Amino acid sequence: MCNAIKIWRENENLNLWIGIKGQIISYTQIYGTNSNDNNPYYVTLVKLDNGIFSTLSIVSESIDIKIGDQVVLVLRRIKDPSKESIVEYGIKAKKI
Numbered sequence: 001m002c003n004a005i006k007i008w009r010e011n012e013n014l015n016l017w018i019g020i021k022g023q024i025i026s027y028t029q030i031y032g033t034n035s036n037d038n039n040p041y042y043v044t045l046v047k048l049d050n051g052i053f054s055t056l057s058i059v060s061e062s063i064d065i066k067i068g069d070q071v072v073l074v075l076r077r078i079k080d081p082s083k084e085s086i087v088e089y090g091i092k093a094k095k096i
Contacts (some may be wrong), residue, residue: 017073017091022048024069030084
């Protein structure tokens with residue numbers, strides 16, 4: 001079971017990242033081994049407009065990506081929770 005206080009402390013500044021735009025520098029397509037995984041998914045290296053480089057997962061509706069595409073950072077659910085667990089959120093990139 002996840003600890004809600006620990007998760008909040010680790011993610012209390014997520015709101016500072018939402019809405020920042022950037023450009024895809026590189027990406028890779030990943031296939032999970034479990035048939036229940038979200039196959040395939042993309043992990044990208046993004047140069048943000050503020051000059052920071054970050055590795056980010058691409059949201060599932062942005063599947064047609066290429067180097068040079070513009071993205072914006074959004075808040076998305078990271079994993080599917082069970083009935084007893086906490087819903088965890090994180091930053092992902094969405095193609096614009």
